[in-house]
Amino acid sequence: MYASPELFALEMRHLFGRTWVYVGHESEIPQPNDFVMRTMGRRPVILARKDDGSLSVLLNRCPHRGALMCRTPRGNARRFTCGYHAWTFENDGRCVGVPLRHAYGEAFQRSDQDMHAAAKVEAYRGFIFASMNAAVPPLIEHLAGARSSWTNGWTATAPAPCWCRTATCSSRPMRTGRRCTTMRAMATTRPSPTPRCCACSPSATATMWTCGITRRISTKSPILSKDLGNGHTLLDQRPAMHAVSAWRRQHVSPGREAAEEALTARYGAEETLRMLDASTGSGLNLNIFPNLLIIGNQIQMLEPVTVNRTIVRWFSTTLEGAPPEVNATRMRLQEDFPSFGEVDDTAQFESCQHGLEDVPEMEWVDIRRHMETGVGYPDTDGLWREPISSDLHLRCYYAAWRQVMEA
Amino acid sequence: MSEHTRTLVPPTDGYFDLAHYEALLGTVQEWRSLGEIPQDRLPPPEAYAAICRLLYLEARLLDAERLPEWLALFTDDCVYWLPTDVAGRDPRVTVAWEMNDRRRLEERVERLGTGRAFSQAPPTRTTHLYTNIEALTAGDHVVHVLCQFLIQTNLAGRVSQRSGWNGYVLRRAGAAWRIVVKRINLFDADLPQDNNSFTL
Numbered sequence: 105m106y107a108s109p110e111l112f113a114l115e116m117r118h119l120f121g122r123t124w125v126y127v128g129h130e131s132e133i134p135q136p137n138d139f140v141m142r143t144m145g146r147r148p149v150i151l152a153r154k155d156d157g158s159l160s161v162l163l164n165r166c167p168h169r170g171a172l173m174c175r176t177p178r179g180n181a182r183r184f185t186c187g188y189h190a191w192t193f194e195n196d197g198r199c200v201g202v203p204l205r206h207a208y209g210e211a212f213q214r215s216d217q218d219m220h221a222a223a224k225v226e227a228y229r230g231f232i233f234a235s236m237n238a239a240v241p242p243l244i245e246h247l248a249g250a251r252s253s254w255t256n257g258w259t260a261t262a263p264a265p266c267w268c269r270t271a272t273c274s275s276r277p278m279r280t281g282r283r284c285t286t287m288r289a290m291a292t293t294r295p296s297p298t299p300r301c302c303a304c305s306p307s308a309t310a311t312m313w314t315c316g317i318t319r320r321i322s323t324k325s326p327i328l329s330k331d332l333g334n335g336h337t338l339l340d341q342r343p344a345m346h347a348v349s350a351w352r353r354q355h356v357s358p359g360r361e362a363a364e365e366a367l368t369a370r371y372g373a374e375e376t377l378r379m380l381d382a383s384t385g386s387g388l389n390l391n392i393f394p395n396l397l398i399i400g401n402q403i404q405m406l407e408p409v410t411v412n413r414t415i416v417r418w419f420s421t422t423l424e425g426a427p428p429e430v431n432a433t434r435m436r437l438q439e440d441f442p443s444f445g446e447v448d449d450t451a452q453f454e455s456c457q458h459g460l461e462d463v464p465e466m467e468w469v470d471i472r473r474h475m476e477t478g479v480g481y482p483d484t485d486g487l488w489r490e491p492i493s494s495d496l497h498l499r500c501y502y503a504a505w506r507q508v509m510e511a
Numbered sequence: 512m513s514e515h516t517r518t519l520v521p522p523t524d525g526y527f528d529l530a531h532y533e534a535l536l537g538t539v540q541e542w543r544s545l546g547e548i549p550q551d552r553l554p555p556p557e558a559y560a561a562i563c564r565l566l567y568l569e570a571r572l573l574d575a576e577r578l579p580e581w582l583a584l585f586t587d588d589c590v591y592w593l594p595t596d597v598a599g600r601d602p603r604v605t606v607a608w609e610m611n612d613r614r615r616l617e618e619r620v621e622r623l624g625t626g627r628a629f630s631q632a633p634p635t636r637t638t639h640l641y642t643n644i645e646a647l648t649a650g651d652h653v654v655h656v657l658c659q660f661l662i663q664t665n666l667a668g669r670v671s672q673r674s675g676w677n678g679y680v681l682r683r684a685g686a687a688w689r690i691v692v693k694r695i696n697l698f699d700a701d702l703p704q705d706n707n708s709f710t711l
Contacts, residue, residue, distance in 0.1 A: 358612035359527035366528065415703050420606040428529055432603040439606050444622065447708040451630035 106460040112411035115509070119394055120145025123508050124224075124233040124246050126396035126405055127151050127161055129419065131230060132178070137195060140178045143407050144234060149222065150174050151232065152195040155182060161222035161234040162197050173219065184219075197221045229254055231396070248333030249487045253340075253390050329496045331488040335393025335504025337497035342387035350387065351380040357436040363429040370427070379426070383433045391497060393504050401438055412457050418442065471495040471502075526588045527612050532603050535590065539599050539694065542657060542678045545647075552647040554654050559646050562656055562681060565688045570639035573710055578620045581710065585690045586682060591616045592694045593711060596701050608700070608707060619710070628708065635666045635709035641677070652683040653691075660695075662711060671705060674698055 105111055125144045128151045132140050139152035141164060148164035150173065166173050166186040173184045173193065183200065185192045192201030197219035205212065223238035228251070233243055240246065247254075326343035345353070367376040385400025397404040407415040420438045422431045460469070474480065474494035483489040490496045554562070565584065572581040585591070593609035594600070602610060611619060622628050643659040656679040664671050680692035695711045697704070 356614060358610060358615055359525075359531075362525035362528035362531075365525060422604050428603055432529070432532060435602065435604065435606050436610060439608075439610055442606075443609055443708070444618075447630040447706060448628060451632075451706065 106457065107411065109411045112408070116145035116147075116408065118509055118511075119505065120147070120408075121236045122240075122511055123237070123394065124226075124235050124240055124243055125394065126231060126392060127234045128232050128405075129230055129403065130227060130232060133159075135180060137180050137182045138178075139174065139181060139195065141174055141176070144222070144236065145408060147236075148172060149234070150184070150195075151234075154196050159225050159227065159232060160196050161225045161232075162193075162195075163220040163222075165220070166191055167199070167217050167219060168202075191217070193219050246334055247392070248336060249330075249485070250332045250336040250338070250390060250392055252485065253332065253338050253388060325492055327492040328483075328489050329492050329494045330483065330490075331496060331500050333487075335501050337391045337500050339389035339391075339492060339497065340387065341389070341492075345384070345387040346381065349377060349381055350384040351377060354384045354437065355440055357433070357440055359429075359432055359436055363433045366429050367427060379430050380433065383430055384437055391501070393501060394508075400441075401434055412461060471498040475499065529603070532601070535592075535692065536599075536601055538655070538680060538692065539678065542655070543599050545657070548645060548647045552649075554646050554648050558648075558654065561688055562646055562654060563644055565681065565690075566641050566644065566656065566658065566679075569690070570641055573639055574637050576634060578623060578710060582617065582620050585613065585616065585693075586684075587613055589613050589616065589690060590692045590694075592692065593707065594694070594696065594700055597696070597698070598701075608704065623710070630706055630708040633667055635664050635706070637709065638663045643676075649680070654681045654683075654688075655679065656681060664709070666706060666709075673707070673711060675700070 121144075127142045127144065127149065128140055132138075133151065133153045136153055136155050136157060139150050142149050142151050142161075144161075150160075150162045150164045152160050152162065154160055162173075164172050164174050166188065168186065168191045169188055171186055171188040173186050174181075175187070181195065183192055183194055185201070190201070190203050191199065193199050199214050199217040199219070202208070202212075202214055202217065205214070222234035222236055224235040224240055224243075226233055226243035228243055228247060233246075244251065326347075327339070327341045327345075328343070330338040330340060332338055364376060364380060367379060371379070383401070386398070387400070388398065389400075390398040392398070395406040397406070401421050403419040403421065405417040405419070407417060409415055420435060422434060459466075472495065474490050474496065480488055480490040480494070480496070488496075553559075569581065569584055572578070572584070589612070591609060591611040592602070592607060594602070594605070594607050596605060609619075623631055623634070626632060640661040640663075641658045642661075643657075645657045647655050649655050657676060658679075659676050660674060662673040664673065675696045675698040678692070678694040678696065679690060681688045682691050683689075697707075
C-alpha cells in the first residue's frame with residue numbers, strides 16, 4: 105500500500121474523487137474574482153470566488169487540448185484564457201471565447217465546451233471543500249462529530265468577530281508514504297516529540313515504533329484521542345495545555361518578553377494573559393479526512409504527489425484586528441514546532457517510507473495500540489475516546505479509507 | 512540611508528519588540544530596492560577585506576560543523592532568519608522557515624549537538640560558496656553585506672543544492688566584525704522545501 109504506484113493511482117482517482125476534499129480557506133480569496141490554484145488528489149483545480157461572491161472549483165484543464173488554463177498560483181481574474189489556443193472561460197467555467205469558431209463546424213456549440221467543475225462546493229466556517237462526486241452527503245453531515253471541535257476549540261481561541269484568517273503559506277515536501285502524513289497530527293505535544301508511528305492499510309497492518317520518548321506518554325494523561333466519525337479524529341491536548349496557562353508553560357520564543365511587556369502596559373495583566381494563552385494554539389489537532397489537518401493555530405493541507413512524495417502546505421493564521429504583538433507572537437510560536445519537531449517527524453516518515461518500500465519480506469505495520477486494552481469509552485458527547493497514546497486516529501482513518509475506496 | 516538601518520537596538524532580553532521588527536523590515540526593503548551603491552557608502556578597502564574574511568570564516572566553520580565557534584560570530588542581539596517568501600513580507604504577520612533570536616539560535620545549535628535531532632542524524636554535510644559580495648556602510652561601525660550563495664549538501668548520500676542570496680548586517684566591536692543579522696534568502700523560499708534543519 106505504501107509502495108504501490110498502482111494503488112496510489114486508484115487512490116487519486118477514487119479517494120480524492122468520491123468524498124469531500126479540502127481545497128482552501130475563504131480568507132485566501134476574499135475579493136470577488138480572487139483565485140488560487142489547488143489540487144484534488146492529483147487533479148489540478150482552480151478555486152475561485154465568482155463575481156457574485158459565491159465559490160467555484162474548476163478543473164484546471166482546458167476542454168480543448170488539456171493544457172493548464174491557469175498557471176499562476178494566485179491572483180484576481182474574472183476570465184481565464186488558455187495560453188495554447190486562447191479559448192476563454194468565465195471563472196464560473198462558462199466558455200465565452202473560441203477563436204476560429206467557424207472551423208469547428210455547424211454543430212459546434214460553445215455552451216458544450218464549458219470547463220469541468222467540481223460537482224459540489226461547500227464551506228464550513230470558512231473552510232472550503234469540494235467533491236467530484238455529486239452523490240456525496242451534505243458537507244455538514246460529512247463533518248459529523250468534527251463540527252463541535254471546530255466550534256468549541258478552533259474558533260474559541262479567536263474571539264469573534266476577530267476570526268482567524270490564513271496568513272502565509274509554506275510548503276514542505278516529504279518523501280513519505282501518503283498515509284504517513286495522517287500521523288503528523290500526533291506530533292504537537294510540547295516540549296518533546298510525542299509518539300510517532302507509521303500508518304497502515306486494511307490489507308497490511310501498521311508498524312508502531314517507539315523511540316524511547318513514547319514512554320513518557322502515560323495512559324493516565326488527561327489528553328485524549330477521539331473518533332469524530334467518517335474518518336475524522338481529534339487529539340485534544342486542552343486538558344493539559346490549557347489547564348492553567350498555555351502561555352506560562354509555552355517554550356520561549358523570539359519577542360516573548362517584549363510582547364508581554366507591551367501588551368500588559370496597554371491591556372493589563374489579565375487580558376494580556378488571555379490573549380497570549382490563545383496565541384499558543386488551540387490545543388487541538390483536528391484531523392479531517394482525507395487531507396486537512398488543523399493543528400494548534402495552523403492549517404495543513406496535504407497534497408499527494410507520487411506514492412512516496414507528499415507536499416504538506418502549511419498555513420499560519422493571524423487574528424484580524426488583534427494587537428500587532430499578538431500576531432507577531434503567533435507567528436513566532438507557529439515556527440516553534442515546525443522548526444524543532446516537525447522536521448524530525450518528517451525525517452521519521454521518510455525513513456518509514458524507505459523501510460516500507462525496500463523490504464519486500466516484511467509486509468505489515470502495526471497500529472494496534474489500545475485496540476484491545478479496553479481503555480476506550482464513550483465521552484459525554486457520545487463520541488468514542490481513548491488515551492492520547494492510542495492509534496485510534498489511524499484506525500479511524502483507514503476504516504473510512506476502506507469505505508470510500510470500496511464504495 | 513534609511514532610518515530603519517540606524518535603529519537596530521542594542522542587546523537586551525526583550526530586543527525583539529515591534530520596533531526591532533520595523534527596523535528589520537526596513538533593512539530588507541532597502542536591500543531589495545538597492546541599485547548602484549553610492550560612493551559615500553562604499554566601505555574602505557580594509558573594511559571590505561575584513562568583512563570578506565568574516566564571511567569566509569563563517570562558511571568554513573559551518574562546513575566543518577564547528578557550530579559553537581560559528582555561533583560566537585553572532586552578536587547578543589542577533590537574528591538568523593530564513594523567510595518563507597521572496598517578496599519581503601512583514602515578519603510580524605508572516606511565518607518564517609526560521610526566525611531565530613540569540614536564544615533560539617543557541618537552542619538550535621545545542622539541539623543539533625545532542626544527536627537527538629533526527630532530521631540531522633546523520634548531519635547534512637555542506638560546502639558553502641559565497642560570491643558577488645557587495646558591502647555598504649550603514650552608520651558608524653555598521654556595514655550591510657549582500658552576497659550570493661550556493662550550498663552543496665549531502666544528507667545520507669542524497670546530494671542537493673540550496674541557492675539564493677544572504678543579507679548580513681555586520682557590526683564592528685573593537686577590532687572584530689560580528690553578525691547582527693543573517694537573512695538567508697532562498698531563491699525558491701516560497702516553494703516546497705526539503706530538509707533545511709541544518710545551519711544554512
